Amino acid sequence: MNDMGIGQSVKRSEDIRFITGAGRYTDDINLPGQTFAVMLRSPYARARILSVDASAALALPGVVGVFTGKDLAADKIGDLPCGWLVKSKDGSDMIVASRPPIAVELVNFVGEPYGLVIGETLAAAQAGAEAVAADFEELPPAASLAAATEGPQIHANAPKNIAFTWELGDAAATDAAFAGAAHVTTLTFANNRLIPNAMEPRAAVASYDPSTQDFVLYTTSQNPHLERLVLTAFVGLAPEHKLRVISPDVGGGFGSKIFIYPEETAAAWAARRIGRPVKWTADRSEAFLSDAHGRDHLTTTELALDANGVFLGLRVRTRANLGAYMSTFGSSVPTFLYGTLLAGQYRTPAIHVEVEAVYTNTAPVDAYRGAGRPEATYVVERIVETAARELKIDPAELRRRNFIRPDQFPYATPVALVYDTGDYEASLARALELADYKGFSARRAAAEARGKRRGIGFSCYIEACGLAPSQLAIQLGAGVGLYESGEVRVNPTGSVTVFTGSHSHGQGHETTLAQIVSEKLGVPFEQIEVVHGDTGRMEFGLGTYGSRSAAVGGSAVVRAADKIVVKGKRIAAHMLEAKPEDVDFDEGIFAVRDTNKKLSFGEVAFAAYVPANFPEDLEPGLSEKCFYDPKNFTYPAGSHIAEVEIDPETGVVEVVSFVAVDDFGTVINPMIVAGQVHVGIAQGIGQALLEHGIYDESGQLITGSLMDYCLPRADDLPSFTVDTTVTPCTHNPLGVKGCGEAGAIGSPAAIINAVTDALGVADIAMPATSERVWRAANGL
Amino acid sequence: MKVSMVVNDVPRELDVAANALLVDVIRGQLRLTGAHVGCDTSQCGACTVHVNGRAVKSCTMLAAQAEGATVTTIEGIGAAGNLHPMQAAFQDEHGLQCGFCTPGMIMSAIDLVKRSGPLDEKTVREGLEGNLCRCTGYHNIVRAVLGAAAQMGAEARS
Numbered sequence: 008m009n010d011m012g013i014g015q016s017v018k019r020s021e022d023i024r025f026i027t028g029a030g031r032y033t034d035d036i037n038l039p040g041q042t043f044a045v046m047l048r049s050p051y052a053r054a055r056i057l058s059v060d061a062s063a064a065l066a067l068p069g070v071v072g073v074f075t076g077k078d079l080a081a082d083k084i085g086d087l088p089c090g091w092l093v094k095s096k097d098g099s100d101m102i103v104a105s106r107p108p109i110a111v112e113l114v115n116f117v118g119e120p121y122g123l124v125i126g127e128t129l130a131a132a133q134a135g136a137e138a139v140a141a142d143f144e145e146l147p148p149a150a151s152l153a154a155a156t157e158g159p160q161i162h163a164n165a166p167k168n169i170a171f172t173w174e175l176g177d178a179a180a181t182d183a184a185f186a187g188a189a190h191v192t193t194l195t196f197a198n199n200r201l202i203p204n205a206m207e208p209r210a211a212v213a214s215y216d217p218s219t220q221d222f223v224l225y226t227t228s229q230n231p232h233l234e235r236l237v238l239t240a241f242v243g244l245a246p247e248h249k250l251r252v253i254s255p256d257v258g259g260g261f262g263s264k265i266f267i268y269p270e271e272t273a274a275a276w277a278a279r280r281i282g283r284p285v286k287w288t289a290d291r292s293e294a295f296l297s298d299a300h301g302r303d304h305l306t307t308t309e310l311a312l313d314a315n316g317v318f319l320g321l322r323v324r325t326r327a328n329l330g331a332y333m334s335t336f337g338s339s340v341p342t343f344l345y346g347t348l349l350a351g352q353y354r355t356p357a358i359h360v361e362v363e364a365v366y367t368n369t370a371p372v373d374a375y376r377g378a379g380r381p382e383a384t385y386v387v388e389r390i391v392e393t394a395a396r397e398l399k400i401d402p403a404e405l406r407r408r409n410f411i412r413p414d415q416f417p418y419a420t421p422v423a424l425v426y427d428t429g430d431y432e433a434s435l436a437r438a439l440e441l442a443d444y445k446g447f448s449a450r451r452a453a454a455e456a457r458g459k460r461r462g463i464g465f466s467c468y469i470e471a472c473g474l475a476p477s478q479l480a481i482q483l484g485a486g487v488g489l490y491e492s493g494e495v496r497v498n499p500t501g502s503v504t505v506f507t508g509s510h511s512h513g514q515g516h517e518t519t520l521a522q523i524v525s526e527k528l529g530v531p532f533e534q535i536e537v538v539h540g541d542t543g544r545m546e547f548g549l550g551t552y553g554s555r556s557a558a559v560g561g562s563a564v565v566r567a568a569d570k571i572v573v574k575g576k577r578i579a580a581h582m583l584e585a586k587p588e589d590v591d592f593d594e595g596i597f598a599v600r601d602t603n604k605k606l607s608f609g610e611v612a613f614a615a616y617v618p619a620n621f622p623e624d625l626e627p628g629l630s631e632k633c634f635y636d637p638k639n640f641t642y643p644a645g646s647h648i649a650e651v652e653i654d655p656e657t658g659v660v661e662v663v664s665f666v667a668v669d670d671f672g673t674v675i676n677p678m679i680v681a682g683q684v685h686v687g688i689a690q691g692i693g694q695a696l697l698e699h700g701i702y703d704e705s706g707q708l709i710t711g712s713l714m715d716y717c718l719p720r721a722d723d724l725p726s727f728t729v730d731t732t733v734t735p736c737t738h739n740p741l742g743v744k745g746c747g748e749a750g751a752i753g754s755p756a757a758i759i760n761a762v763t764d765a766l767g768v769a770d771i772a773m774p775a776t777s778e779r780v781w782r783a784a785n786g787l
Numbered sequence: 788m789k790v791s792m793v794v795n796d797v798p799r800e801l802d803v804a805a806n807a808l809l810v811d812v813i814r815g816q817l818r819l820t821g822a823h824v825g826c827d828t829s830q831c832g833a834c835t836v837h838v839n840g841r842a843v844k845s846c847t848m849l850a851a852q853a854e855g856a857t858v859t860t861i862e863g864i865g866a867a868g869n870l871h872p873m874q875a876a877f878q879d880e881h882g883l884q885c886g887f888c889t890p891g892m893i894m895s896a897i898d899l900v901k902r903s904g905p906l907d908e909k910t911v912r913e914g915l916e917g918n919l920c921r922c923t924g925y926h927n928i929v930r931a932v933l934g935a936a937a938q939m940g941a942e943a944r945s
Contacts, residue, residue, distance in 0.1 A: 018878055025886025026874040026893065028821020028861035035820035130804075206825045206833060206887040206921050258823070258887030259921050291826035513885030513922045682881045682927060689924030713830035713919070721912040721925040750924075 009594070012526035013741075016678035020532075021517040030256045033210040033225050034288045041212065041284035042071050044274050045132040047122035047139055048296065049114035052148035052368040052706020053161065056112060056121055056141065064124060064138040069131025072281055073139060074273075075122040076111035084108060084276055087267055088241045089333035092484035093171050093342050096361070101171035104162035104366060106332040108242065108269040108276075114143070115161060115331035116370050117706055118296025120269050125277055125285060148368035150706035152305050152326050155365045161331065162366060170329055170364045171338070175346040176422050181359035184320025188311035192394040198382045199773045200303035200328070200700035201693075202710070203375050204718055205512075207258020208289035209298065211271040213278040222250045224275050228540075229260045229510050230550020233487070235542050237267040237335070244275055254540035257512035261690070262374035263298045264512065265552050266335040270297070295711045300700050301375025303328035304341065304382050310390045316400050318409045320357040323349055323386055327364045330371035337373045338364065343483050344379030344471070344553075350420035351387040352431040352467050352644055353409040358421045368706045374552060376690050376751040377470070384468040388756035392465060393769065402465050402760075403439060407432060410467075413734075424471060426642045427737040429670060434732045435467060438646035438668040441728050447650070459652050460784065461663075464760025466647045468753035472745035473558030473641035473736075490636035491555070492546035493563030495524060495571050497629040499616035501609030502534040508548010509560030510540045514747065515679045516556060520564055522675055523741070527568040529595025529608055546632060554643065554745030557675060562739045563635035569740075570631035575611045577625055582606060582614055641736045641744035645669030647688075649757040653765045658781025660696055660762060666728045669749050672735045673742035680746045684729045687750015693719040694751070695758035699774050717774075792853045794819070795863030803850040810834040810845035813860060821861035821890040825919065832918030835891035836860045842898035844891075844917070861890035864897065872938040873897050873931070882931035884922035892918045892928060900936045908933070 011017050024030050047059075061073035086106050093101045110121040124139065126132025149158030155168040162168075185191060212225040222245055228234045231252040239247040257264060274287040289297070304327050311320040327341035346360040377384075391409075395402040410431040411418045418426045439445075447463050454461040474480070477488030494506040505520050521535040538544055551560075572592050579597035580587040583604045591598050598605035606614075615629035650664040667684055674680050697717040701710045710716040735742030755773065762775045766783045781787075790801045794817060803812050813819050813836065822845055825833035834845045837859040865871035873893050876882065883889040892915065899914040900906065906914070911932045912925065920928060 019881065022878040022883060022886075023867045025883055025889050026861075026870065026877050027866055028819070028890045030821075030886045032820075032823070032887065034824070035814075037818075204921055205885070206831065206919060207823070207885065208825070256886065258825075259885040261921070288824075290824075291828065291831070515884070678881045682884060682923060685924035685926040686884065686922050687924075689926075690921075712828050713826050714828050718919055718921065719924075720919065721915040721929065722909075724912075724925055726908065726926050726929065727924065 011532035038284035043129040044287040053146040054143035060140040064135040069127040070135035071125040076109035090486040091339035093338040096174040108272040148706040176359040180357040184357040189314040195307040198304040201301040203263035205259030210288040211274040213275040214284040215279040251543040299373035318355040323360040334371035334373035348383035377748040380470040388466040392760040435646040442648040442666040460765040462761040462765025466757035469644040471640035472554035474553035491559040495567040501612040506545035509556040554747040566633035643744040647753040647757040649761040651761040655784035658777035671746040672744035691754025695755040812850040833891040835894040873935040876931040876935035880931035882928040
């Protein structure tokens, strides 16, 4: 038994540097001779750039240069692309609006960069930016889904501001299901726009060596290889092998640091242009304006049921706000990461979803924790809960009646996925127990006696994680495969360096991947180092998002470790004068079966690099790689139960209990998994009760600071009750499914189901702020 | 302008701009990059340090205002092998993920424990209201602070 292996709550090895202030984030990096960049940002939601007069700025001391989109265009810096091609239901390709990194003629959202100022100091660059005189012709904006319908056409190639109209499922079968239904439940609601707010703002430190034409870009990326690929193959900054992208410690991402942004691109270009390193760090206001936002859907959903509450069909019509441009994966979020999840945990036989994706004069919208799957779960779990109330069936019972049963796996849904395994009743049963569901009516009565209103809400979510089988993803329009790389390099002294194409920005890969290797190779945990986030040090990788690091990246490391064992057996067999097939490996010992001949892992490692008398067909060295391409998505699922108490006098919602029971398959580190669930729930409660990104009609972001946008603080949240049930994933070597997004996917519906239960209303808009709740509680 | 202060027990004579914020001097001139800048409205608390023993958001004061002060940053409270109980508790309870808010959170939490009476979950949550964390949902931070408070109390008594 390895007490630092798989299944153990090993303390995180990366923590020491973070708790002592020794973490190294991008803004902590300073290069000799570095300059500072400040972006010039559009004050208008939609405008034509008439002129940019830099003369006064250039006359200021310490201003090194002022550049505009024309300067980048002159250097053949190309558009920022969207990496996922979606086709409309008529077969036509989605309409992609041109997005130069720095706007050339038109700006299309408040905060879009139209230039940058470089200074010897940050203060000089800021003063320079103040002195730039830009002249705009303001154009009427369409700053919301509603305004985009009738409003001005933003992009010349996108009539009615529609980028695509996508569908999935069988429309005729769904219509037939509704025609035969005993009951139909209908809801229309918005999924509120969120602003990710990783605590570390985005940043870049770029340098260029003219003697070798090599770029080095330190940046806050969740996927440095993808950043390099896009900046070189599509944007045309440099040949791919001439750009090294390093993501050092990164202070949270939640999706927002996946994407290829204007500012990092411009900083790298500017380093070559001026021949000196350039540093750019966003302040929080810039993060609000320019990080890709999340969600922002308007949906009507209908559920058809028979007289016994069995689901017959689900129809979903969604309008999704893309923002002003299609961000790197903006097209995939409201389509393949959304429509495919609408079966939820249920046997609903007919489903049809249609999504109209719309350009607006707002910041681009892309993946934020859960990305499409929270929106899908909200649709399914709100309509199911509402149907239960309308039919006066206990909401847990209605779900049980419709769950896919354990003996039905693998289960092909009507929306293109094949679930490999699960046990939904098990997680619901455990959640009901932990939430003391039986005692709820007594608690509600006690609350009423105190003048409070109590409600309970369920959410039985499913998600598709472990993105993704490359063949399937590419068939569906992905511009890259979605495998992951892993390398296990055994050093001559027997210590191990693990390289992964995944990237940790809080998830704890340095610990969990070391646990995996310790388990597989019997090497002490302390002698294993995990390296990530540097295109100069490891194989091509796809990075971290979609709860994929353990399922895909971890599996790559397992396969590489397996190859180490195979090679080690050949070396041991040679040294012990046995056949490789007669050598067993267990807990770090190579032993010849039925003999007392054995070698330690360290002895074999040393021999690999001191290869005395190796036969011709046995190469020296002990280092192996794997590119792991999953066969299917993984399907984490679980049951969340929220209990809230509302003060009708103030409208304040107190989350008195939140229970999450999740099935993530095999758990590598229970402590880390619980931590991932906690924050997911916190972000989901934030969406349900507090957070809302709001633009006014003129396209100004009126929630543009932490004073206006309400992030959950410690006293807004309860402690959480979390537990797991386990059905191991059937198709990866670890049996893991992924845990990073579940909390954010399941929790908003549970909270709103609880709030509406407490208030006795059919719906309440997210975020259910105290004002909205107070109005609902008082019938206003 | 000239400013003198003691930072992590080291006397410093610094030449700073009159409008330089304490956090920018700590990070930029002293290269003590444990204090982080997470916002521009003094909302996030990632830059929290101790000035004369009290937790202060170092973006809320000018470096010049620290004239004669004793400043302690995260780098000054403990190091690997000799961690402050609050640092150790954050690791033990998994009270951090990306680590960006962590130095400020630890500095606030130490001050909270020192100036408070007995703490419970509610008072810890209220006491940390000025520090934002987007990674943990605060659950394990609260546990860490309560654990460290017990440890610090025991050390103070012994």
